[in-house]
Amino acid sequence: MAAFRVLQPGLFTTIQDLGRYGYESQGVPTSGAMDEFAFRVANILLGNEENAPALEITMLGPTLEVLEDVAVAITGAQLPVEVNGKKRTVWTSFPLKKGDVLSLGAVSSGCRAYLAVNGGFKADVAMGSASTYTRGKLGGLEGRPLKKEDLLFRELGNKPARFYRVDERYVPTYKNVAEIGVILGPQDDYFDEENIRLFLNSTYAITKDSDRMGYRLEGPQIRAKQKHDIITDGIVPGVIQVPASGNPIIMLKDAQTTGGYAKIATCIWSDLPKLAQLKPGDKVKFIAISVEEAQKLLGDMENSIEQIKATLRGVRYFDVSVNGKHYDVVLESID
Template identity: 45%
Template sequence: MGQFRIVDAGFMTTVQDLGRYGYQQYGVSVSGAMDYVAAKLANILVGNDENEGLLEATMIGPKIEFLDAAVIAITGGDMQPVINGVSLNLNKSISVNKGDSLTFRGMKKGLRSYIAFTGGIDVPVVMGSKSTFLKAQIGGYEGRALRAGDILSTGLVNNVQFGREIAENYYDYGSGKVELRVVLGPQDDAFTENGIENFFNSEFRVTNNCDRMGYTLEGENIEHKDGADIISDGISMGAIQVPNSGNLIIMMADRQTTGGYTKIANVITADLPKIAQAKPGDVITFKKSTLEEAHMLFKELENRIDEVKIQLYAQAKNKTEATKAKMVKIYNITVNGTSYGVKVEEL
């Protein structure tokens, strides 16, 4: 167990895991990490369960002071993390010392970074999840985004892992152009041929209205046959709503569970991280996919994540064995007021 202090919370930093399931029928949003792939990888890097609580930082990163030593990993969008003035690699687990300070130089690629801590974040599990649901003020740290002065605790550590690294790039977040593959439905028949054609053949731009609830895009008008209103039904992650204004809204982690607007299509699960990392001004295009292809791509992605897990555990195991073979300990010894670092090596 250790603690860290939020010196500055950045633009918006919340505790998330992979979401709160089982309560959508009661009107409780799923929440959870917007970029679930980055969140899983961060947790895997520090030896946690994939679904552990971690920090999701948006646009401007926080400043964190470590009150105890810890092992952390940062994934997702590149906000140029720095420890005590030295740049950090993304997708690598590193060991930090008591008194170290984590800051971010600024967003270079993507929009959201994930910071995982070995042992996870020790916040209460509310309705089965550590995720913060801002609108209902539940979960996470006191049901809200973090603020300067907050002190958070990490969970129990069984097995500290650092030096683990993922070489592979899962997504290229930075190009400013995002192609999203979609499966049509459930209300694609509510649109004219012209409307469907505009949807697939024109470019849309991410507006400033892109939060955890949804991404509003502007672009060509998507024409309805007979209005945008339907009798309210369920909304899945990545559903693309088309209200009467003609703008599109891609429904994200904190979306309402139900809604009364037509949904033309749904972003496939494997492409959700791309939209979660898109920022205002980015250009979005939609490409038609099939259910079969969507399921195949999702399975491939999960298999890749499983492979990374196996590789990292193997790395960690080799390391542990190497350490066992040759125990090296460093002691700080003070003699007559002078400190010495003494390295003791097993023979």
């Protein structure tokens, strides 16, 4: 039995997991959740595997008709969430009953939200991953974004007996300007000091021409010493290419695996979630750090995930009727 029917698909909603690894040598992008932090926490809130397929929502959320009793968790961008018109909060898991209508609105801060269901969404698994790669029509739901009338199934049917909220200390706030750590290279030697300084001291705007494949930036143009073209070589999500136009491009999860432009720097992995929450018009500033510092920050991110697990607050939901009136009561444990 299906868990949801899609009444409205939202702007660009896809099924993602933590990515497709092992086929990059054959030109297959990794894809996967743009904001892995929010994605993982959504699954943690439901007791799922952290890699369980979930919906990645972009800018405007979907409206779903609930076809069986399930539990969901929504994390990431701030957006209004309603169940039959009653408000629910994000970074929390809550139950849904057959017949409910879950509607998610437009983001008020951030860009991407994640909707996980207990048991994970059922998806096409292609080359070891459920992640949707729309350009290659791979994974997810026939390799495409959700559309009206789609039925969404669950992979497993287990039911969490308890619901949780993430302790506020660990809920990120998304701003319109983000400082992103970068490690210079691998082709920083294509640029002189002045251009590297310009790159690091400037603020760049995310242009409209930005998606899961990459963000095109607008701001001071960066010139290479001689040429911008290199012999095509490997790319990772987060790498910043500078083509001859001088406008940097941050390659992201759906980026092709190889590219022929000089790469001035690479965004650190622990800042990709922050980057994923920037939308066109938002701004980014790059801060150069060392590999060692970056790897320490990556360790810190793992620690905060562990902290989130250790400090989950129990939440209980009741539908109470008093004198014929219905009340939606949310109780939270205090400690």
